Amino acid sequence: MNAVSRFFPVSVVTLLATAGLVVAGVIPAHSGPYLDSAHGNSNYGVTRDRTESVGYATGNCAHCHEQHGSIDGEPLGPHEYALFYDFVLSRCNLFCYWCHRSANSEGQAVENFPYSVNFGGAPEHFSSIYNQFCNPPSQDANCGSNHSLDDIFRFIRNRWDFGDTPDPCGACHNPHLAQRNWEFPPDGTIRSAISRPTDHDNLWGDDPDERMDSYNYQAPYYGGGPWDPASGPFEPAGNSVSDGSNLPDYVTFCLDCHEYQQYDSLRGKTVKAIDWSSLGDRHGGASANTCDQAGTDEGALKPPYTDSPNSNYVLSCLDCHEPHGAMEKRDLVRRGINGQVVDSDVDPDSPANCYPAGSNWNATCQPCHELTHPTWENCDECHGHGVTWEGAGDCQGEPMF
Numbered sequence: 001m002n003a004v005s006r007f008f009p010v011s012v013v014t015l016l017a018t019a020g021l022v023v024a025g026v027i028p029a030h031s032g033p034y035l036d037s038a039h040g041n042s043n044y045g046v047t048r049d050r051t052e053s054v055g056y057a058t059g060n061c062a063h064c065h066e067q068h069g070s071i072d073g074e075p076l077g078p079h080e081y082a083l084f085y086d087f088v089l090s091r092c093n094l095f096c097y098w099c100h101r102s103a104n105s106e107g108q109a110v111e112n113f114p115y116s117v118n119f120g121g122a123p124e125h126f127s128s129i130y131n132q133f134c135n136p137p138s139q140d141a142n143c144g145s146n147h148s149l150d151d152i153f154r155f156i157r158n159r160w161d162f163g164d165t166p167d168p169c170g171a172c173h174n175p176h177l178a179q180r181n182w183e184f185p186p187d188g189t190i191r192s193a194i195s196r197p198t199d200h201d202n203l204w205g206d207d208p209d210e211r212m213d214s215y216n217y218q219a220p221y222y223g224g225g226p227w228d229p230a231s232g233p234f235e236p237a238g239n240s241v242s243d244g245s246n247l248p249d250y251v252t253f254c255l256d257c258h259e260y261q262q263y264d265s266l267r268g269k270t271v272k273a274i275d276w277s278s279l280g281d282r283h284g285g286a287s288a289n290t291c292d293q294a295g296t297d298e299g300a301l302k303p304p305y306t307d308s309p310n311s312n313y314v315l316s317c318l319d320c321h322e323p324h325g326a327m328e329k330r331d332l333v334r335r336g337i338n339g340q341v342v343d344s345d346v347d348p349d350s351p352a353n354c355y356p357a358g359s360n361w362n363a364t365c366q367p368c369h370e371l372t373h374p375t376w377e378n379c380d381e382c383h384g385h386g387v388t389w390e391g392a393g394d395c396q397g398e399p400m401f
Contacts, residue, residue, distance in 0.1 A: 033176070033177060034061075034176045034177075035059070036177075036179065037175070037176055037177050037178055037179055038178055038179050038180045038193070039059065039064075039175055039176070039178070040059045040176070041058075041059055042057060042058055042059045043058065044058070044180075045058050045059030046058070046059060046060075046063045046064060046099065046108070047059075047060075047063055047108050048063040048064075048084075048098075048108060049108075051063050063084075064083060064084060064095075064175075065082045065083060065084070066082045066083070066084050067082070068082075083095055091133070091134070091148075091149050091150055092130070092133065092134040094149070094167070094168070094169065095167065096129070096167070096169045096175075097129070097130045097134075100112055100128055100129035100130060101128045101129070101130035101131070102127050102128045102130070102131065109128070110128065110129075111127055111128060112127075112128055112129045112132075113125075113126065113127060114126050114132055114322050114324065114325070114326075114327075114334075114335075115318055115322055115323055115324075115334070116322060116334040116335055116336040116337075117336070118182045118236075119182075119222075119235050119236035119237075119318075120220070120222060120223070120235050120236075120334065120336045120337070120339075121222040121223025121224065121233075121235075121238060121336065121339065122223075122334065122335055122336025122341065123335075123336070123341065125327050125335065126138070126325065126327055129324060131325075132146065132322070132324035132325035133146045133147070133149065133324060133325050134146075135325075135327075137327045137328050138325035138326065138327060140266055140267050140330075142328065142346075142353075142354075143328045143329070143330065143344060143345035143346050143353070143354040143355070144325065144326055144327055144328050144329065144330075144345075145266075145325065145326045145329060145330050145331055145332050145333075146266070146324065146325030146326070146332070147323065147324060147325065147332065148264055148265055148266045149168040149169070150168075150265055150266075151262065151263060151264065151265050151266075152168040152171050152257075153166060153168040155171075155257060155262070156168070156171045156197060160197055160198055160200065161200075162197075162200075170200070171197050171257075172194050172195065172197065172253075172323070173193060173194060173195060174195040174200055174201070174203070177195060177202075177203050178192075178193045178194070178195070178203075179191035179192060179193055179203070180193070181193040181194075181205075184236075184237045184239075184246065188245075188246065189206070190205050190206050190211075190246065190248065191206070192204060192205040192206040192248060194248065194253060196252070196253055196256050197256045197257060198256045204248055204249075204252075204253055205247075205248025205249065205253070208245075210248060210249050210252075211244055211245050211246070211247060211248060211249055212243075212244025212245075212247040212248070212249055212250070212251070212314075212316050213243045213244040213245040213247075214244075214249055215244070215249075215251070215285075215314035216311070216312060216313055216314055217243060217244035217247075217313060217314055217315075217316065218242060218243075218244075218304055218305055218311065218313045219232075219234035219235045219236070219241070219242040219243070219244060219247065219304075220234065220235050220304070220319050220337065220338040220339065220367075220368070221233070221234060221235070221303075221304060221338050221339030221340075222234055222235045222236075222237075222238040222339060223238060223339055224339060224340070224341075225339055227303065227304070227339060229303045229304050229306070232304070234304070235247070235319070242304065244316070247316060249316075250316045250317045250318045251276050251284070251314070251316060251317060253317075254274075254317045255274060255276060258271075258273065258274045258317075259273055259274060259275075260273055261273045276314070283314075283315045284314055284315070285314055287312060288312050288313075300369075300370045301368060301369060301370075302338070302367070302368055302369065302370060305368060319337070319338075320333060320334060320337055320364065321333060321334060322334050327344070328344035328345055328346050329342065329344060329345055329364075330345055330357065333364050337364065337367040337368070338367040338368050339367070340367040342363050342364055342367065343360065343363035345360050347360075
């Protein structure tokens with residue numbers, strides 16, 4: 001596992017003075033794991049027109065850090081890490097967006113599709129991180145959703161050594177370590193782009209003991225079929241691997257924050273704490289086979305989850321949710337689940353152009369469940385994260401929000 005301090009190991013002046021010498025492709029050999037990261041790679045790493053034009057090589061530190069002091073500092077003033085642009089100006093005007101957007105004035109426009117596209121084979125949408133957070137279809141008013149970067153900023157601020165002015169993107173990504181993880185090398189390694197908030201100085205998912213095969217996991221189908229229950233193709237690589245040995249342990253990763261109750265300021269609602277243990281959610285470690293309230297009319301599971309009536313699989317959070325933003329789906333629900341396209345929450349017949357909250361959860365559940373429940377119309381009337389189970393056979397509880 002690579003490790004590097006989130007903060008500069010030497011003074012900013014010393015480091016950037018050294019970086020100032022790195023021109024025309026000359027990079028000191030002692031630069032360390034940064035050279036292995038997506039930003040430090042000399043072929044496809046970070047670059048910027050105004051610095052590249054004066055001789056700075058691709059991947060050079062100076063594309064993000066000014067040698068003398070940050071610029072464009074209003075209204076917050078110069079940033080403490082001498083970044084060329086302060087990263088907390090507004091939710092849709094962050095430092096990372098200067099590259100991670102479809103177009104920008106600095107010359108480099110990085111393409112990043114949503115998780116359900118890259119690792120689920122869903123139809124392409126939202127071609128950049130900026131679009132996933134800020135495009136109209138990802139906003140609550142347009143039936144969409146996105147992780148609130150304002151709330152992330154407040155949650156990690158002065159927590160886990162993040163300091164007083166944390167980059168909200170940095171809660172899940174260490175820019176000096178993150179790799180391009182949409183590739184799957186033949187040797188079976190994972191080029192992880194994520195670092196746990198509680199262990200930000202290391203990549204997460206790159207080591208074999210940080211994968212979903214630590215649980216009883218079954219990967220969902222990839223893409224639009226046709227599928228074979230035995231050979232897939234399965235997420236995330238679109239091949240026959242289905243046990244999670246090629247997938248980071250997103251349960252542990254996400255629960256660094258979501259084991260605590262959260263607040264979504266974009267919608268003004270509480271997000272319940274998630275319990276994925278054997279005493280918690282049925283999509284987690286809790287028994288999924290004691291729900292007999294509806295008897296034989298309870299909907300059966302769909303492939304590839306039908307190999308055993310007592311399989312009791314533990315799902316990855318990202319089997320159903322997007323980490324950044326979801327197009328026209330509430331609660332960060334993916335537009336592709338288990339190889340199928342999931343209907344949007346847009347209702348052309350509604351005055352607000354959105355289905356009433358909760359009324360379209362069936363579209364989310366149906367890729368994995370046969371919806372044959374005899375009584376209730378909407379899944380979330382009884383089911384959701386954080387439900388209180390009264391005992392074996394009682395399937396009712398509170399909805400997620």
